[in-house]
Amino acid sequence: MFTKIVRAGQIVFLRIEDAFNKIFSSEQNILYYHGAMPNFFMWILFLSGLLLFAYYMPTLEGAYQSVEYITHKIPFGDMIRGIHRYAADAMIITVALHALRVYFTDRYRSYRIIAWYSGIALIFMMTLIGISGYILVWDERSYQIVIKVSEFLAAFPIWGQTWSHAFINDNSISNYTMSMALFLHTGTSFTLLVMLWIHYMRISRPVVNVTWALGCLLSGIILIFAGLMPATSGPEAVLIATPTYFDMDWFYLWIFPVMDYLGNIWTWVALAVVTLIAILLPEFVKSRDDEPATVNKDACVGCKLCAVDCPYEAIYMAPRTDGSKFKEIAIVIDARCAECGLCVGACNFDAIELPAHVSTDYMDKTRMILEATV
Amino acid sequence: MGKNKVVVIACERSVNLDNELEGKHGANLKDVDNAYVVRVPCSGIIQPRMIEKAFKDGAEGVIAMGCQIGDCHFREGNKFCRERMLGMRPPVIKKTVPKNRLKGLWMSEVQVSSFKKRVRDFQDHVAVELEKEAANAS
Numbered sequence: 150m151f152t153k154i155v156r157a158g159q160i161v162f163l164r165i166e167d168a169f170n171k172i173f174s175s176e177q178n179i180l181y182y183h184g185a186m187p188n189f190f191m192w193i194l195f196l197s198g199l200l201l202f203a204y205y206m207p208t209l210e211g212a213y214q215s216v217e218y219i220t221h222k223i224p225f226g227d228m229i230r231g232i233h234r235y236a237a238d239a240m241i242i243t244v245a246l247h248a249l250r251v252y253f254t255d256r257y258r259s260y261r262i263i264a265w266y267s268g269i270a271l272i273f274m275m276t277l278i279g280i281s282g283y284i285l286v287w288d289e290r291s292y293q294i295v296i297k298v299s300e301f302l303a304a305f306p307i308w309g310q311t312w313s314h315a316f317i318n319d320n321s322i323s324n325y326t327m328s329m330a331l332f333l334h335t336g337t338s339f340t341l342l343v344m345l346w347i348h349y350m351r352i353s354r355p356v357v358n359v360t361w362a363l364g365c366l367l368s369g370i371i372l373i374f375a376g377l378m379p380a381t382s383g384p385e386a387v388l389i390a391t392p393t394y395f396d397m398d399w400f401y402l403w404i405f406p407v408m409d410y411l412g413n414i415w416t417w418v419a420l421a422v423v424t425l426i427a428i429l430l431p432e433f434v435k436s437r438d439d440e441p442a443t444v445n446k447d448a449c450v451g452c453k454l455c456a457v458d459c460p461y462e463a464i465y466m467a468p469r470t471d472g473s474k475f476k477e478i479a480i481v482i483d484a485r486c487a488e489c490g491l492c493v494g495a496c497n498f499d500a501i502e503l504p505a506h507v508s509t510d511y512m513d514k515t516r517m518i519l520e521a522t523v
Numbered sequence: 524m525g526k527n528k529v530v531v532i533a534c535e536r537s538v539n540l541d542n543e544l545e546g547k548h549g550a551n552l553k554d555v556d557n558a559y560v561v562r563v564p565c566s567g568i569i570q571p572r573m574i575e576k577a578f579k580d581g582a583e584g585v586i587a588m589g590c591q592i593g594d595c596h597f598r599e600g601n602k603f604c605r606e607r608m609l610g611m612r613p614p615v616i617k618k619t620v621p622k623n624r625l626k627g628l629w630m631s632e633v634q635v636s637s638f639k640k641r642v643r644d645f646q647d648h649v650a651v652e653l654e655k656e657a658a659n660a661s
């Protein structure tokens with residue numbers, strides 16, 4: 150049943166991609182850039198964020214006014230704010246697409262496990278960046294977010310109170326709270342880059358950029374949204390009043406309705422369960438028995454072609470010490486090997502082989518088939 | 524006249540041929556005369572030498588098939604296979620291989636029927652090419 154659903158999902162992806170290939174060509178097929186798209190939006194966010202940062206004031210009195218100033222006084226300030234907001238939403242949407250695609254096409258486990266775990270971490274980090282970003286505006290919604298998050302943190306057993314105080318950066322909401330929000334927003338953003346570096350580990354030549362044409366298309370979409378539906382603030386937060394305004398952004402603020410519905414403790418439980426399932430998902434599928442590529446040291450001439458072509462950084466070249474006339478030999482790091490056979494295709498000397506798929510066996514098979522036909 | 528003998532070296536993740544093969548070695552493509560399939564784990568494993576060898580062993584045309592370019596379970600297998608056949612990536616195909624009778628086909632799992640049509644079309648193409656070669660030789 151479970152495998153059937155996954156299979157069906159894969160077929161759906163393949164069919165849609167096939168249709169896109171026919172319309173846009175595979176070179177410009179946006180679905181083949183499911184990993185590069187979030188990256189593209191991330192750079193837009195960094196750039197627009199930098200511009201916003203220039204005029205932003207992280208204080209209780211100044212924050213709201215500075216955002217208003219950016220929106221209404223700075224030339225194109227409203228556009229930049231809108232771009233920042235909608236690029237963030239687009240990033241989450243494309244991340245979801247990316248995650249579903251790798252899940253349904255079975256490209257997330259065993260030799261890809263680092264990417265899966267770091268991907269989960271990236272989603273958490275993005276959510277944190279999004280939530281802290283909505284605090285910076287300092288309207289009534291921001292105020293509610295601060296209250297709800299601090300209560301949510303406080304509900305965690307043992308350390309909860311400490312976290313809650315660390316989050317507000319004092320016992321009551323103050324300018325330090327704003328500094329903390331700004332720190333969480335920008336600090337985590339830069340940490341994203343580190344996590345992305347981990348995300349790309351063991352992937353040779355990751356596809357991190359979309360094509361020019363697709364870049365223009367994606368920017369255009371963001372511009373249209375920013376122009377037609379400008380990002381706005383609610384009423385300014387007043388600490389003594391009860392805030393009511395809460396405009397929903399379902400991509401980043403979904404946790405707040407969940408908290409309202411489940412209560413803080415059960416939200417923690419639900420978060421833990423969902424995260425655990427995500428982490429364990431790769432374990433639900435039985436991996437095949439591993440038989441990584443093996444190098445025949447007598448045949449290897451040290452040409453490096455296999456090491457260059459391996460898509461998972463599983464081959465490195467080591468100096469030879471056995472007195473051979475060749476200087477280097479290819480070494481396979483077994484734990485990284487995906488048994489894909491790309492190295493076999495790259496080797497002109499039958500020096501590297503997959504034990505379960507020996508290239509000469511395929512040649513023999515072809516000969517037998519052809520002989521049987523005469 | 525029978526169709527020309529064509530070998531398809533196919534990635535097992537591209538066109539789904541699970542129920543499309545029959546015959547002694549489980550290699551005969553159903554509904555297409557004289558087309559034989561050897562399945563490999565990824566088109567990236569196809570060495571130029573495998574293609575050379577297939578011609579040497581009597582194939583009149585060879586198709587290397589992988590998933591649609593841009594999509595490869597192992598990231599770059601079909602791209603590299605294609606580049607090797609086009610002489611853009613080492614190791615490349617020897618000059619002695621009749622490249623006019625070699626074809627790269629990049630199709631996804633769901634395209635079984637159009638795959639068969641492409642194979643038949645290729646057989647027609649091979650027939651034409653062989654005639655041309657015979658005319659040039661004489």
Ligand code: SF4
Pocket residue numbers: 444448449450451452453454455456478479495496497498499500501
């Ligand atoms: S491609 Fe073959 S000969 Fe070249 S380094 Fe790799 S194993 Fe050795």
Ligand code: SF4
Pocket residue numbers: 441442458459460461462463464481485486487488489490491492493503
């Ligand atoms: S089979 Fe070869 S190319 Fe593929 S991951 Fe293993 S070592 Fe790398």
